[in-house]
Amino acid sequence: MTTPAEASPLIAVSNLKIQFGRGGSLVRAVDGVSFTVARGETLGIVGESGSGKSVTARAILRLVQTPPGRYAGGEILFEGEDLLTKSEAGMRAIRGNRISMIFQEPMTSLTPVLTVGYQIAESLRLHQKLSASEARKTAVALLQRVRIADAERRVDEYPHQLSGGMRQRAMIAMALACRPKLLVADEPTTALDVTIQAQVLALLAELRTELGMSIILITHNFGVVAEVADRVAVMYAGAVVETAPTAQIFRDPRHPYTKGLLGCIPRLEGNARRLNAIKGSIPAPGGLPTGCRFHPRCPSAMPICAAQDPPEIEITPGHMTKCWLDSQPAAEVAP
Amino acid sequence: MIQYILRRLLGAVPTLLLVSVVVFLLAHLAPGDPVVRMLGGFATSAEIEKARSEMGFDRPLAVQYVAWLERAVQGDLGRSINSNLPVIEMIADRLPRTASLAVIALAVSIALGVPLGILAAVRQNTIWDQAAMCVSLIGLSIPDFVAGLLLVILFSVELRLLPSIGYSPLNEGLWPWMSHLILPAVSLGILMAAVTARMTRSSMLDVMRQDYVLTARSKGLGEVKVVGLHVLKSAMIPIITVIGINCGAVFRGAVVIETLFAIPGIGRLMISGIEFRDYPVIQGVLLVVVTLYVLINLAVDLLYAWLDPRIRYA
Ligand SMILES: Nc1ncnc2c1ncn2[C@@H]1O[C@H](COP(=O)(O)OP(=O)(O)O)[C@@H](O)[C@H]1O
Ligand SMILES: [Mg+2]
Numbered sequence: 001m002t003t004p005a006e007a008s009p010l011i012a013v014s015n016l017k018i019q020f021g022r023g024g025s026l027v028r029a030v031d032g033v034s035f036t037v038a039r040g041e042t043l044g045i046v047g048e049s050g051s052g053k054s055v056t057a058r059a060i061l062r063l064v065q066t067p068p069g070r071y072a073g074g075e076i077l078f079e080g081e082d083l084l085t086k087s088e089a090g091m092r093a094i095r096g097n098r099i100s101m102i103f104q105e106p107m108t109s110l111t112p113v114l115t116v117g118y119q120i121a122e123s124l125r126l127h128q129k130l131s132a133s134e135a136r137k138t139a140v141a142l143l144q145r146v147r148i149a150d151a152e153r154r155v156d157e158y159p160h161q162l163s164g165g166m167r168q169r170a171m172i173a174m175a176l177a178c179r180p181k182l183l184v185a186d187e188p189t190t191a192l193d194v195t196i197q198a199q200v201l202a203l204l205a206e207l208r209t210e211l212g213m214s215i216i217l218i219t220h221n222f223g224v225v226a227e228v229a230d231r232v233a234v235m236y237a238g239a240v241v242e243t244a245p246t247a248q249i250f251r252d253p254r255h256p257y258t259k260g261l262l263g264c265i266p267r268l269e270g271n272a273r274r275l276n277a278i279k280g281s282i283p284a285p286g287g288l289p290t291g292c293r294f295h296p297r298c299p300s301a302m303p304i305c306a307a308q309d310p311p312e313i314e315i316t317p318g319h320m321t322k323c324w325l326d327s328q329p330a331a332e333v334a335p
Numbered sequence: 336m337i338q339y340i341l342r343r344l345l346g347a348v349p350t351l352l353l354v355s356v357v358v359f360l361l362a363h364l365a366p367g368d369p370v371v372r373m374l375g376g377f378a379t380s381a382e383i384e385k386a387r388s389e390m391g392f393d394r395p396l397a398v399q400y401v402a403w404l405e406r407a408v409q410g411d412l413g414r415s416i417n418s419n420l421p422v423i424e425m426i427a428d429r430l431p432r433t434a435s436l437a438v439i440a441l442a443v444s445i446a447l448g449v450p451l452g453i454l455a456a457v458r459q460n461t462i463w464d465q466a467a468m469c470v471s472l473i474g475l476s477i478p479d480f481v482a483g484l485l486l487v488i489l490f491s492v493e494l495r496l497l498p499s500i501g502y503s504p505l506n507e508g509l510w511p512w513m514s515h516l517i518l519p520a521v522s523l524g525i526l527m528a529a530v531t532a533r534m535t536r537s538s539m540l541d542v543m544r545q546d547y548v549l550t551a552r553s554k555g556l557g558e559v560k561v562v563g564l565h566v567l568k569s570a571m572i573p574i575i576t577v578i579g580i581n582c583g584a585v586f587r588g589a590v591v592i593e594t595l596f597a598i599p600g601i602g603r604l605m606i607s608g609i610e611f612r613d614y615p616v617i618q619g620v621l622l623v624v625v626t627l628y629v630l631i632n633l634a635v636d637l638l639y640a641w642l643d644p645r646i647r648y649a
Binding site for chain 1: 545546547549550551552553554555556557560564565568569571642643644645
């Protein structure tokens with residue numbers, strides 16, 4: 001099992017901060033997020049809706065719109081380069097080429113007025129300088145690879161002519177056209193029905209091995225994580241509160257938020273229930289509580305939780321959590 | 336696609352028939368007796384009745400309508416009561432002038448409106464956006480004849496660059512034709528440009544919020560490709576709609592502008608037709624203009640289908 005301490009991770013996000021608005025209406029959507037992904041590894045990022053997962057995902061490709069957004073701090077080291085300080089042209093050369101992204105809504109993620117084939121060919125022509133006809137041929141091959149039947153015909157069709165599952169496959173074909181090192185998948189199966197979900201996840205896992213790429217798989221569904229992730233980062237209100245290898249987090253969840261999430265896993269094969277077993281709701285990122293950001297909803301909150309943000313501690317190698325329950329008593333009396 | 340075009344063409348037939356009924360009735364139900372008017376105040380009632388039956392005005396309306404439509408379909412729109420010239424010839428004579436004016440005015444409105452709207456959308460909430468929207472608000476609030484007068488004062492009277500009235504046919508040279516049409520076309524185009532700019536901006540902004548724009552950016556495409564292809568092509572339908580509506584408005588505007596610039600076009604023919612209660616002229620002009628309007632709408636619909644595959648395959 002890979003650990004975050006491994007020599008050279010493919011990507012290392014540290015203390016990432018992204019804010020929206022300013023002054024009184026400042027929203028800290030991402031507030032000090034750190035994680036790493038090793039080469040070939042799949043990291044699952046789990047958290048309720050509104051916890052800042054999508055903003056984190058966009059930030060990796062530096063696609064958070066500024067304004068209204070603002071990169072307020074931190075680093076995103078990808079193969080040793082900080083993406084936050086790269087030129088816009090440098091980022092364009094990375095997007096769709098070394099890092100790709102797929103999104104939640106297959107129905108709205110493809111441009112409706114351009115053919116599927118054209119949209120796949122676009123990255124190939126841009127990054128690999130293929131001619132239009134070479135790119136089209138490659139697009140057909142890619143569609144076949146993601147198991148779209150009748151790819152020769154589908155390549156000239158428009159997104160609305162494809163089913164949701166097929167569109168998501170086409171998105172995957174598009175994202176993987178240039179054999180990226182990293183795929184950021186933001187809830188790629190949330191909008192699909194369960195049988196299609198399983199197929200798409202299996203396809204992703206298969207392509208990961210084939211291309212040797214890393215995946216950041218964002219989801220609010222622990223069932224999806226169990227299926228494909230090597231390691232899990234649990235996000236709450238703009239911060240990572242627990243990280244561990246997948247098996248470990250199911251065996252020994254430490255953070256009360258993780259435990260809460262695990263208490264209500266929507267089964268992949270069952271109906272996709274929303275995570276709602278935890279009382280209360282995620283705070284508006286504008287009004288984060290003092291101390292531990294989870295304490296108002298925490299069943300085991302102690303006085304210190306409201307006063308001070310817990311430090312990150314390592315339970316076992318690779319298993320980190322930010323919770324006073326696991327901190328040394330010494331930390332409680334620390335100034 | 337061919338099938339779609341045929342279907343739409345067939346669909347236009349009932350519309351045109353309905354229009355023909357309205358046009359026919361409009362002239363016949365209007366107050367004022369054209370026969371009396373034509374014969375002058377001194378005709379006896381026997382003379383009036385005689386003329387009335389000669390012209391078929393004494394027959395039932397339905398019969399008159401069918402006869403009129405039959406002739407109209409064959410290109411016979413009757414003779415002007417006033418000048419006794421065939422109406423179809425009068426229209427054929429004037430239509431190229433109005434069409435020239437309309438085409439240039441539309442071209443002006445598109446050439447100004449679309450880029451202005453794109454600029455405003457791409458630079459949303461910046462000084463560029465505010466300036467563009469301010470300019471378009473001015474364009475919206477100036478009546479076309481006021482714009483025309485101001486333009487004439489500046490370019491004809493002060494700078495002496497362009498003629499202030501009249502028309503020169505295209506076969507007598509490109510520049511004389513152009514120079515006579517620039518001022519009227521710009522006066523007519525300003526309002527349409529403003530409307531086009533606003534629609535372009537809002538439609539582009541609408542599209543720029545869509546997920547697929549983020550997808551396009553995530554592929555590494557530059558802004559020119561993202562905005563110029565993915566956004567603009569997706570945002571085209573409402574823009575084309577407004578341009579189509581402008582095509583209709585341009586005929587309405589032509590009535591005023593042709594008068595102001597003394598261009599003997601369809602608009603002025605219509606006005607003189609109304610002045611003299613010249614039924615055949617009024618009917619002929621209305622029929623031609625409305626038919627053109629229906630055809631333009633049809634062309635716009637076909638353009639939709641060409642631009643948006645979701646319509647084509649529906
Ligand atoms: N464009 C934006 N403008 C203002 N606030 C935003 C914007 N995008 C995201 N946010 C804020 O960031 C928070 C996290 O959003 P998001 O990353 O989409 O959550 P998740 O993907 O985990 O459901 C949201 O609660 C929202 O308030
Ligand atoms: Mg999200």
